[in-house]
Amino acid sequence: MSHTAVRGPEDDDAAALFKEGFRQHAAGVALVCATGPEGPVGATLSSVASVSADPPLLSFSMARTSVTGAAVLAAGSVTVYLLRADQADLAHAFAVRGSERFTPEQGWRTREDSELPVLEDAPARFTGRLSVVVPAGASWLALLEVDEIDLGTPGTPLVHHDRRYWAPAALPSDPPGV
Amino acid sequence: MSHTAVRGPEDDDAAALFKEGFRQHAAGVALVCATGPEGPVGATLSSVASVSADPPLLSFSMARTSVTGAAVLAAGSVTVYLLRADQADLAHAFAVRGSERFTPEQGWRTREDSELPVLEDAPARFTGRLSVVVPAGASWLALLEVDEIDLGTPGTPLVHHDRRYWAPAALPSDPPGV
Numbered sequence: 005m006s007h008t009a010v011r012g013p014e015d016d017d018a019a020a021l022f023k024e025g026f027r028q029h030a031a032g033v034a035l036v037c038a039t040g041p042e043g044p045v046g047a048t049l050s051s052v053a054s055v056s057a058d059p060p061l062l063s064f065s066m067a068r069t070s071v072t073g074a075a076v077l078a079a080g081s082v083t084v085y086l087l088r089a090d091q092a093d094l095a096h097a098f099a100v101r102g103s104e105r106f107t108p109e110q111g112w113r114t115r116e117d118s119e120l121p122v123l124e125d126a127p128a129r130f131t132g133r134l135s136v137v138v139p140a141g142a143s144w145l146a147l148l149e150v151d152e153i154d155l156g157t158p159g160t161p162l163v164h165h166d167r168r169y170w171a172p173a174a175l176p177s178d179p180p181g182v
Numbered sequence: 183m184s185h186t187a188v189r190g191p192e193d194d195d196a197a198a199l200f201k202e203g204f205r206q207h208a209a210g211v212a213l214v215c216a217t218g219p220e221g222p223v224g225a226t227l228s229s230v231a232s233v234s235a236d237p238p239l240l241s242f243s244m245a246r247t248s249v250t251g252a253a254v255l256a257a258g259s260v261t262v263y264l265l266r267a268d269q270a271d272l273a274h275a276f277a278v279r280g281s282e283r284f285t286p287e288q289g290w291r292t293r294e295d296s297e298l299p300v301l302e303d304a305p306a307r308f309t310g311r312l313s314v315v316v317p318a319g320a321s322w323l324a325l326l327e328v329d330e331i332d333l334g335t336p337g338t339p340l341v342h343h344d345r346r347y348w349a350p351a352a353l354p355s356d357p358p359g360v
Contacts, residue, residue, distance in 0.1 A: 018236070018237075018238055018328075018331065019235040019236035019237075019238065020235075021331045021333065022232070022235045022236075022238035022308075022328065022331055023232075023235050024306075024333060025264065025305075025306030025307075025308065025331055025333055026232040026235075026240075026264075026306070028264050028266075028305035028306045028333075028336055028337075028339055029210040029212075029230070029232070029264050029306070029339055030208065030209070030210035030211075030339040030340070030341045030350055031208070031209065031210055031231065032207040032208035032209055032343075033208075034207075050231075051231040051232070051233070051241075052207070052231075053209065053228075053229040053230075053231055053241075053242075053243060054200070054201075054204040054207070054229070055229070055243045055318045055319065055321050055323055056243075056318055056319025056320040056321045057197040057198075057200045057201050057204075057319075057320065058196070058197035058200075058319065058320055059196075059197075059319045059320075060196055060197065060200035060319075061318050061319045061321075062204075063229075063231075063241060063243065063318070063323055064231075065231060065233045065234075065241065086203065086204075086206050086207050088206075089353055089354075092353055092355075127203075127206035128202075128203030128204070128206045128207070129203075130200075130203065136316055136318070136323075138314055138316065138325065140233045140234055140239050140241070140314070140325055141233065141234025141235075141236065141237045141238075141239045142234040142235065142236055142237075143233050143234045143239075145233055145241055145314075145323075145325060147316065147318055147323060150196075150200060153196065153199045153200055153203055155199065155202060155203055155206075158206055159206075161206055161207055161208040161343055162208070163208045163341060163350045165210075165339055165350050169353055170350035170351060170352065170353060171350070171351055171352075171353055171354075172208055172341045172343050172348035172349070172350060172351070173348060173349055173350070173351030174348065174349075175267055175270055175347055175348060175349055176267075176349075
């Protein structure tokens with residue numbers, strides 16, 4: 005029924021096994037953006053989670069080796085955008101090195117009240133400051149204290165799973181409510 | 183194009199707006215289980231994220247008011263199960279107060295090497311100890327140091343979005359790779 009494997013953390017294969025396990029997971033997709041020393045920076049995240057509504061807090065993680073991550077963690081103000089399924093190209097652009105980012109064609113607008121270009125078309129935009137940053141293995145785990153919430157065009161969310169993008173669809177049988 | 187609202191955290195509506203924003207998000211679904219003072223406890227989570235593969239670390243959050251949460255955070259050993267789309271009933275049982283849990287019919291097996299019943303059919307099972315627990319507003323943000331990884335039957339993951347369960351489906355247009 006199951007092909008079970010058990011490994012300890014000392015095992016060289018633990019990292020590979022952990023990754024294989026998480027390829028079974030699904031995640032919503034978001035962008036994290038901030039102003040770095042050389043202008044706006046952004047990255048695609050599949051680790052954004054709502055932590056607390058009152059006060060509003062969300063968490064995400066970024067690799068310690070990420071240059072964008074370093075700029076985001078050093079920034080005084082950080083913005084997280086949730087993405088819709090029709091924004092997969094945007095997620096791709098911010099996930100792949102060397103892609104064009106923050107272009108008007110992608111929907112970014114320069115606004116007088118913000119240092120950063122703004123993506124007004126995102127279904128939800130959360131801006132605030134990082135109140136906790138915890139070193140966590142090869143990554144940083146960060147907590148964003150949200151002080152501005154903007155809701156844009158709603159829609160089907162973008163899902164990341166097994167190195168591809170997807171959209172949620174109804175379960176074959178009647179799904180239970182939560 | 184967008185119905186934008188901007189609020190500060192002092193606003194009474196900030197919590198409602200934050201929740202409305204996160205209804206636009208999608209998340210993978212998992213169970214977190216541990217042995218409490220009165221036996222096995224478990225809860226459904228939509229906040230599990232992979233943080234680091236080497237060493238293997240994952241994060242999740244639980245409400246401070248949750249009795250199960252308190253037992254999980256106090257436990258020496260914690261297990262997180264990722265769930266498949268065909269396991270929505272299991273997610274429902276661990277999300278709703280008073281439901282039957284840890285039954286053989288749900289796939290739980292008692293094993294000699296474990297205090298906790300084990301769900302061998304989960305696509306991935308991560309066991310370890312909580313190395314960091316950060317108070318985060320109305321919740322705890324926890325980091326699990328994984329020292330045992332078991333892979334069961336793989337399959338389409340269960341997705342939570344807008345208070346319902348879903349399964350990932352192909353995007354209408356060709357999705358970009360990551």
